[in-house]
Amino acid sequence: MSSFRTGSAVSRASVGIGLREQYLPALLALRDVRALDVLEVMIDDALFDPRRMDEWRALSRKWPLVAHGVALGIGDACGLDAGYVAKISDSLRAIGAWWYSEHLCFLRATAQGAARKDAVDLGHFAPMVLDDDDLAVLSHNAAQVRRCWAGAFLLENPADILGAQGRGPTAGRESGVRFARALEAANAGALLDLTNLVLQGRNDGFEPGSFLEAVPWERVVEVHLAGGRRAGALWVDSHDHPVDEEAWTLLSVVARRAENLRAVIIERDDRLPPLDALLAEVDRAREVLSR
Amino acid sequence: MTESLARQRVLGRMLEDPAYEARLRADPAALAREEGVTEGFVRGLAAIEPERVSAFRRSRVHKDEVREGKTPTKLGW
Numbered sequence: 001m002s003s004f005r006t007g008s009a010v011s012r013a014s015v016g017i018g019l020r021e022q023y024l025p026a027l028l029a030l031r032d033v034r035a036l037d038v039l040e041v042m043i044d045d046a047l048f049d050p051r052r053m054d055e056w057r058a059l060s061r062k063w064p065l066v067a068h069g070v071a072l073g074i075g076d077a078c079g080l081d082a083g084y085v086a087k088i089s090d091s092l093r094a095i096g097a098w099w100y101s102e103h104l105c106f107l108r109a110t111a112q113g114a115a116r117k118d119a120v121d122l123g124h125f126a127p128m129v130l131d132d133d134d135l136a137v138l139s140h141n142a143a144q145v146r147r148c149w150a151g152a153f154l155l156e157n158p159a160d161i162l163g164a165q166g167r168g169p170t171a172g173r174e175s176g177v178r179f180a181r182a183l184e185a186a187n188a189g190a191l192l193d194l195t196n197l198v199l200q201g202r203n204d205g206f207e208p209g210s211f212l213e214a215v216p217w218e219r220v221v222e223v224h225l226a227g228g229r230r231a232g233a234l235w236v237d238s239h240d241h242p243v244d245e246e247a248w249t250l251l252s253v254v255a256r257r258a259e260n261l262r263a264v265i266i267e268r269d270d271r272l273p274p275l276d277a278l279l280a281e282v283d284r285a286r287e288v289l290s291r
Numbered sequence: 292m293t294e295s296l297a298r299q300r301v302l303g304r305m306l307e308d309p310a311y312e313a314r315l316r317a318d319p320a321a322l323a324r325e326e327g328v329t330e331g332f333v334r335g336l337a338a339i340e341p342e343r344v345s346a347f348r349r350s351r352v353h354k355d356e357v358r359e360g361k362t363p364t365k366l367g368w
Binding site (some may be wrong): 040061075076077078106108109110111112120122123126127128129131134136137161163164231232234235236237238264 | 293295296298299300301302304306307320326332335336339340342343344346347349350351
């Protein structure tokens with residue numbers, strides 16, 4: 001698969017963490033750079049606070065950076081914000097990001113006859129149907145991203161708390177098939193969020209492995225691992241607990257089958273533990289990958 | 292892409308506006324005609340349990356707060 005290049009300096013299956021501001025001092029002071037192989041930055045942060053770019057450049061002298069976004073809305077049928085795409089692309093180049101990943105979802109909706117500038121921002125990842133009409137949207141929008149960003153572009157399977165992708169034992173495989181079609185339409189690599197998959201399976205009654213059976217392994221470049229929590233009858237992708245044990249099991253499956261896997265990232269967004277706790281999870285991921 | 296635009300408008304309004312959600316659940320066929328989407332699509336949305344829609348809204352608010360620094364996060368438990 002030659003259409004999504006990854007940075008050649010990323011060693012096979014590097015392991016790192018998602019950078020959060022609270023960890024910055026500890027990371028800059030960390031003497032043993034081998035404790036991490038790679039860092040993932042939230043590229044949208046650069047648009048809100050330009051100081052981030054200086055911090056990230058400092059970090060990039062210690063570790064390679066990959067970039068993750070939350071505000072693109074690759075599935076928005078009302079189109080992308082050209083100015084946003086241009087700014088994100090400038091930021092990606094400025095920090096030498098080896099790839100750019102986003103969520104397979106839509107984020108904005110317009111009223112009948114309204115222009116894109118008047119779209120309602122849902123502020124959270126909303127599921128797509130992923131039929132031919134949606135795939136045409138993905139293809140169109142991904143092409144717009146590529147005109148600004150020549151590096152690799154990955155799409156992540158997002159958490160779908162609505163269960164709109166289907167329920168029951170066959171829902172996993174059906175979701176996996178739609179995910180594969182979406183990657184093809186966007187000509188994108190895959191960022192597999194294994195925790196999203198585990199929680200989706202619990203909420204919607206399918207085995208996560210059935211989703212993976214439909215994934216085009218040659219496109220899998222990155223994995224996200226996190227921990228969710230139970231809220232009432234549902235599991236929520238809260239990123240506020242250690243990595244779910246079932247996600248660790250899936251990582252061993254992915255490690256065996258995804259020959260182009262380049263990075264595994266531990267994510268934490270809330271109830272942040274000391275950096276050492278995340279570094280222990282980095283070590284565990286390395287151990288799983290080395291089996 | 293017109294179909295996608297219309298579907299996203301309907302799902303977006305359902306997630307944003309509880310009164311619209313109630314109308315969608317009460318009469319999916321009428322809402323489908325009004326919005327120019329298939330009745331099957333709207334019936335699929337109507338089948339989503341209200342607690343899942345509430346969870347979506349809560350998750351959105353929570354993530355907004357974390358990202359805006361309103362929810363305390365600190366080193367150490």
